[in-house]
Amino acid sequence: MNLTTEEYKKQERKIKLQIDALYREHERELGVLAYEPHEVQKKVLYLPNRIKCMFTGNRVGKSYHMSREICMLAIGEHPVYSEKYGGHIPVPCRLWVSSLDFAGVRDITMPLILGGLPQSMIADVRIADRIVKLTNGSIIGFKSNDSGWQKYQGTSMHAIWLDEEHDFEVFNECKMRLIDTDGIMLISATPTKGMTWMFTELYEQKDTGNIDVGVVEGSMDDNPYLSEDSINEMMAGLSEQEIQIRRYGKFVELQGLIFPNYKTDVHVIDDFDVSKDWKRVLAVDLHLQKPTAVLWVAFDRDGTWYIYRAMKVGGDGSTIRDIAKNIRIQTGAEKIEYGLIEAATLKDHQNIFGVDVLQEMAKEGVYLLKGTRDVETGIHLVRELLGNPQDTLGGSPRLKILKSAAFNGDSEKRSLDWEFKHFRYARPKGDVNAYSEKIYKHDDDFIDCIKTIALSNPNFAHRPKVKRINKPLDRVTGY
Numbered sequence: 001m002n003l004t005t006e007e008y009k010k011q012e013r014k015i016k017l018q019i020d021a022l023y024r025e026h027e028r029e030l031g032v033l034a035y036e037p038h039e040v041q042k043k044v045l046y047l048p049n050r051i052k053c054m055f056t057g058n059r060v061g062k063s064y065h066m067s068r069e070i071c072m073l074a075i076g077e078h079p080v081y082s083e084k085y086g087g088h089i090p091v092p093c094r095l096w097v098s099s100l101d102f103a104g105v106r107d108i109t110m111p112l113i114l115g116g117l118p119q120s121m122i123a124d125v126r127i128a129d130r131i132v133k134l135t136n137g138s139i140i141g142f143k144s145n146d147s148g149w150q151k152y153q154g155t156s157m158h159a160i161w162l163d164e165e166h167d168f169e170v171f172n173e174c175k176m177r178l179i180d181t182d183g184i185m186l187i188s189a190t191p192t193k194g195m196t197w198m199f200t201e202l203y204e205q206k207d208t209g210n211i212d213v214g215v216v217e218g219s220m221d222d223n224p225y226l227s228e229d230s231i232n233e234m235m236a237g238l239s240e241q242e243i244q245i246r247r248y249g250k251f252v253e254l255q256g257l258i259f260p261n262y263k264t265d266v267h268v269i270d271d272f273d274v275s276k277d278w279k280r281v282l283a284v285d286l287h288l289q290k291p292t293a294v295l296w297v298a299f300d301r302d303g304t305w306y307i308y309r310a311m312k313v314g315g316d317g318s319t320i321r322d323i324a325k326n327i328r329i330q331t332g333a334e335k336i337e338y339g340l341i342e343a344a345t346l347k348d349h350q351n352i353f354g355v356d357v358l359q360e361m362a363k364e365g366v367y368l369l370k371g372t373r374d375v376e377t378g379i380h381l382v383r384e385l386l387g388n389p390q391d392t393l394g395g396s397p398r399l400k401i402l403k404s405a406a407f408n409g410d411s412e413k414r415s416l417d418w419e420f421k422h423f424r425y426a427r428p429k430g431d432v433n434a435y436s437e438k439i440y441k442h443d444d445d446f447i448d449c450i451k452t453i454a455l456s457n458p459n460f461a462h463r464p465k466v467k468r469i470n471k472p473l474d475r476v477t478g479y
């Protein structure tokens with residue numbers, strides 16, 4: 001059969017289209033089995049940790065990648081975690097995929113999962129219940145941060161993927177769901193909110209030897225599926241700060257710090273024996289669900305503060321008297337001028353436990369006074385005490401911390417040095433550049449103690465004696 005050139009081309013096009021369709025069908029069938037991760041995605045895939053974080057810029061392929069890992073787990077083909085490859089996640093398994101809101105589920109996470117599962121393994125898709133069932137019995141449920149952490153209570157899960165930064169409470173609740181199975185948490189996020197819990201609880205854990213947490217970073221430029229032109233287009237008109245976040249995936253902030261003038265090498269000094277003559281004060285930030293913070297301060301003759309002891313105690317079911325006993329033992333024979341406890345805390349605990357906290361403490365020999373609570377003034381006073389190390393005129397610090405008091409915590413019980421470096425203002429929701437006046441409440445118990453003491457206006461400085469000058473002043477020199 002002789003074909004004209006025109007007819008030949010037509011035939012060729014038809015066959016090509018058929019091959020393409022077959023290939024697409026094949027790919028759809030393979031789903032995740034045809035996945036080719038790029039370099040950054042490969043790094044994430046082979047992380048061995050229980051909490052895996054992909055903190056990158058936008059469009060790097062975070063969601064795409066994590067959806068693939070969920071699909072691998074669902075079908076038992078995960079190279080690290082599936083039992084088939086020596087891991088501990090069985091098939092069938094129970095998985096959750098969570099977006100910030102249900103629009104995210106509908107438009108991003110659910111289509112990614114449905115596209116990643118081998119089509120013949122999808123047994124049932126219940127859009128209304130937000131559940132996908134597989135022929136092997138695995139179940140994938142879809143959740144939304146917007147509906148609140150309570151919606152994350154319930155049964156145990158084998159893996160949970162949080163796409164973008166969720167609320168800290170949701171993260172914690174999800175951790176609970178994974179305890180029974182020693183399950184996996186996957187987190188993919190561009191840090192658009194700056195240094196929030198994701199920074200302190202996860203990113204900062206990466207070099208501390210915490211084997212639970214693995215972090216991979218990456219920038220837009222690492223995604224080979226993204227052209228340079230489209231990157232430039234996305235970056236146009238963004239501030240330098242936004243470029244750091246959106247292109248490079250960096251956690252930015254610093255200007256949100258409440259005590260930027262705190263510097264470890266300025267304020268923390270070597271331990272020494274505090275003079276017996278110096279006046280001493282202590283303060284307690286009482287908690288019963290988490291450790292109580294206690295701080296001891298001595299004042300030298302110039303009125304300089306020396307925080308010489310810091311302690312976190314209790315939080316493990318201890319009673320108020322247990323806590324008081326600890327304070328008494330630590331204080332030993334030291335003479336304390338007065339001890340303070342924040343009045344706001346006091347009221348809460350009195351209401352909850354129905355006991356008089358001051359009386360309970362007194363039974364163990366710890367006599368406390370109610371301190372004042374005034375957050376703004378307290379912060380202002382502490383800032384003044386820290387001074388401004390850059391400023392040589394009158395800005396010298398009046399607060400020093402002995403090394404053993406500055407670094408007394410571990411990752412569960414944050415140290416005083418840690419608190420100073422992390423105490424910050426919150427960002428209004430969704431706004432990368434702005435800071436609200438609201439404080440980002442997160443482990444600031446020692447700082448609360450310092451504020452309470454500062455508000456009590458401890459004035460133990462000896463006034464310098466002014467020498468009387470009897471000699472008449474020289475007319476020329478003036479002295």
Ligand SMILES: Nc1ncnc2c1ncn2[C@@H]1O[C@H](COP(=O)(O)OP(=O)(O)OP(=O)(O)O)[C@@H](O)[C@H]1O
Nearest residue numbers: 036037038057058059060061062063064065190225
């Ligand atoms: N390994 C891959 N194979 C094929 N396409 C990929 C791969 N990785 C990423 N892509 C494509 O790159 C684009 C960006 O991926 P994705 O949406 O996962 O990025 P993201 O980092 O989640 O972006 P965003 O910041 O918008 O949430 C998508 O079009 C996705 O299909």
Ligand SMILES: [Mg+2]
Nearest residue numbers: 062063064163
């Ligand atoms: Mg995404």
